[in-house]
Amino acid sequence: MVQPHRQALLIVDVFNDFRFEGGTGLAEQFRPAIPQLALLREHFRGRGVPVVYVNDNFDRWHEDMHGVVAYTREAGPDVSREAADALTPGREDVRLLKSRHSAFYRTQLPALLEHLRVGELVLAGMAGDACVFTTALDAHVHGYKVQVVRDAIASQTQARNRRVLEHLRETLGMATPGVEELVSRIPREGRC
Template sequence: MAEQGEDQSGGEACTTEREPAAGRTALLIIDMFNTLDFGGGEKMRPAAEAAADAIARLRDEATEAGVPVVYVNDNYDQWHSERSRLVEMCRNSRGRALAEKLEPRADDFFIIKPQFSGFYATNLPVLLPHLEVSRLVLTGVAADICILFTAADAHMREYELWVPEDCTAASDAQRAEWALEIMRGSMKAEIAPTTKMTLKDWIDRA
């Protein structure tokens, strides 16, 4: 498992007083630091880069609104790795455009995961209650794997979910649509894109 420390859950930010998350919401950015070095990675790259643009805009809205931003990222079998090393690795890969568009800021949280779900063997189940969060906006890749698994675990923990369809990507567009429909139908997730529902709209639903 990845090392514990500042890059796991935000370090000092977890030990200082924070205002409760606006709308009881956190924005999760899943696996967008990605080398795209896998079967289907090159095929997914255009959709992932388009999603990165939409996620970057949503991240700016989250920061302005007081919604915490939590990066949840695979460790790519780099078991001694942490945030800066993962970011640098991705900057030197065919996923570099994603890393450049979404480089984490000092106040963002960063959790490294060893498996598909952001909840499995990570600090996320501890961090979210600390932030007084009960609603999640899930973004990132891949819609039919890590987003879907994270959404399932979040649903079992009774989190309300918004998975904006323009903020996700997969190597196969049909599989992405299939996964989003499962999240909408089985996990009661909102899947409206950010062009049709804003973060303020989501917060106002709380």
């Protein structure tokens, strides 16, 4: 049975080679989110809240998360290396690969969240208006309470980021707190 008060931090697609149309713009928008993501992750880890990475596999079907991180570090621009240095998952973090936009699509995420008894997801990563957005929608459809951290996501432009956050708030009633606001609300006594 899901315990609605139990949270998990879901970090989506932070390892990227940016080799696609609009990739340069996304890389520029993503750079300021890296330290915010690291801060968010450390606050969740420090309170015993599960941290789950779900990342595109870049059609590298023979790789695990370690291989994907290594690939993006080498194939991508400087921001790819910065993300790998700051955000590589630790042993305590769960790592899943995906092949499409949503972290729920044909991944083990639903079974994992059920096993962890998660009722609320806090989403961060990129692209805010693509993979984070579809993951947030799927999480909502699956019955999870969802928060999308506004300064820990990135889209190709700031305008696209603002639009997706506004849409999630207005249409689905999702909270879009900033990192500082969110971590100040995480209980200090341990698991949420």
